[in-house]
Amino acid sequence: MSYIDYNMAGLSEREIFSCTKTQTTEIYGRLKEKPEILGCVLIATCNRTELYLSLKEGTKVNPFKQLCEAIDINYTDYAFMNKTLVGKDAMIHLCKVAAGAESQIWGDGQIVTQVDAAIKGAQKAKSSDAVLNVLFRIGVTAGKKIKTLVDFKVNDNSTASRAVSVIKDHPNIKHVLVIGNGMIGRLVAGLLVRNGMQTTMTLRQYRHGENIVPKGADTVNYGDRYAVIEKSDAVISATLSPHYTVSYEQVKELSRVPGVFIDLAVPRDIDPEVEKIDRVTYYDIDHISQGERDARQEKQMKEIERIIEKYITDFYKWYDYREKLKLKEEA
Numbered sequence: 434m435s436y437i438d439y440n441m442a443g444l445s446e447r448e449i450f451s452c453t454k455t456q457t458t459e460i461y462g463r464l465k466e467k468p469e470i471l472g473c474v475l476i477a478t479c480n481r482t483e484l485y486l487s488l489k490e491g492t493k494v495n496p497f498k499q500l501c502e503a504i505d506i507n508y509t510d511y512a513f514m515n516k517t518l519v520g521k522d523a524m525i526h527l528c529k530v531a532a533g534a535e536s537q538i539w540g541d542g543q544i545v546t547q548v549d550a551a552i553k554g555a556q557k558a559k560s561s562d563a564v565l566n567v568l569f570r571i572g573v574t575a576g577k578k579i580k581t582l583v584d585f586k587v588n589d590n591s592t593a594s595r596a597v598s599v600i601k602d603h604p605n606i607k608h609v610l611v612i613g614n615g616m617i618g619r620l621v622a623g624l625l626v627r628n629g630m631q632t633t634m635t636l637r638q639y640r641h642g643e644n645i646v647p648k649g650a651d652t653v654n655y656g657d658r659y660a661v662i663e664k665s666d667a668v669i670s671a672t673l674s675p676h677y678t679v680s681y682e683q684v685k686e687l688s689r690v691p692g693v694f695i696d697l698a699v700p701r702d703i704d705p706e707v708e709k710i711d712r713v714t715y716y717d718i719d720h721i722s723q724g725e726r727d728a729r730q731e732k733q734m735k736e737i738e739r740i741i742e743k744y745i746t747d748f749y750k751w752y753d754y755r756e757k758l759k760l761k762e763e764a
Contacts, residue, residue, distance in 0.1 A: 450477070453675060456504065471487040476551040538722050540583075541592075548569065594624060600669075608665045610634075659684075662679070670702035701717060
C-alpha cells in the first residue's frame with residue numbers, strides 16, 4: 434500500500450488526491466484492467482489518501498504510481514510526498530488508521546466508519562479480493578477494539594465536534610448555516626442544535642433517497658444558500674463537491690457577511706479568499722484538526738501496537754489456512 438497524508442503534504446496537495454465516489458469507481462476500473470493486480474481498495478479522507486493492492490505472487494508494483502496514473506497526475510511531481518508499506522507493516526498501519534491513531538485528531542471518532550465504507554465500496558465495485566476483504570475486516574475490528582480498550586481522553590475527537598468547539602468560542606454566534614447533508618454535515622448540525630444554536634442545513638432537491646435532518650434544525654434548498662448566508666453568523670461546509678460551495682466573489686457582494694467560515698471538506702468547499710473580507714475568520718480542515726501528541730499519547734501508541742499484534746496473528750492464521758487449502762486442491 435502507498436499513502437499520502439497530512440504529515441507529508443499540505444491541504445493544497447491533498448486536495449489533488451481526494452477522490453469522489455465516481456472518481457474512485459473510475460480508478461478501480463483502470464486498476465482492474467492490470468492482470469498483476471488481484472484487488473484494490475482506496476481510502477480517501479480529509480487527512481489521507483491510501484491505496485491498498487493485492488498482487489499476484491512475485492509481482493512488484495508501486496501503488497502510489499498506479500494511483501497517479503489512474504487519476505492522470507504526473508507521478509514525479511509528487512513522488513516524494515508518499516510512503517509505501519508492504520506485508521505486516523501495511524497491516525499494522527491499516528489497524529492504526531482505523532483506530533484513529535494516525536489521524537491529526539488523536540483518536541479520531543469518524544475514521545473507523547470511513548475505513549469500513551472504503552472496503553464496502555470496493556466490494557460493491559467488485560475491486561477487492563479475499564485477501565483485502567479479510568484484511569479490512571480485521572483492520573476495522575481492531576480499530577473498534579482499540580477504541581474500547583484505550584482511553585484517548587478526548588471529548589472533541591472528531592472534526593464535527595472540533596468545528597462546534599470553534600463556534601462556541603465565538604459567543605456572538607447565534608445562527609449557523611451548515612452546507613452539506615452527508616454524515617459530517619448531520620453530525621455538525623446535531624451538535625449545534627444540542628448546544629442551543631439556531632441551525633439551518635442545506636438540502637439538494639435532486640438528491641436520491643431520504644434526506645436525514647437532525648431534529649431541531651431548519652432546512653433550505655442548496656440553491657438558496659446565499660440568502661441564508663447573509664442572515665447567518667457562521668457557515669460550516671462539509672460536502673463532497675469538487676467545486677466551491679461558497680464563492681468569494683458572491684460572498685463579498687452580500688449586504689451582511691458572517692464572521693466565521695469553517696471548511697471541513699477536502700477538496701475545499703469554501704473559497705479561502707473569503708478571509709480577505711473585513712472581520713472574517715476562515716478555518717480549513719488543518720486548522721480544525723491541529724494539535725500535537727503528548728507523552729501520554731506515545732505511551733498509548735505502544736498499547737495500541739500490542740493490541741494490533743493479536744489481530745495480525747489472526748490474519749496470518751487465516752492466510753496460512755487458505756494457502757494449505759490451495760495446495761490440497763492442486764494435489
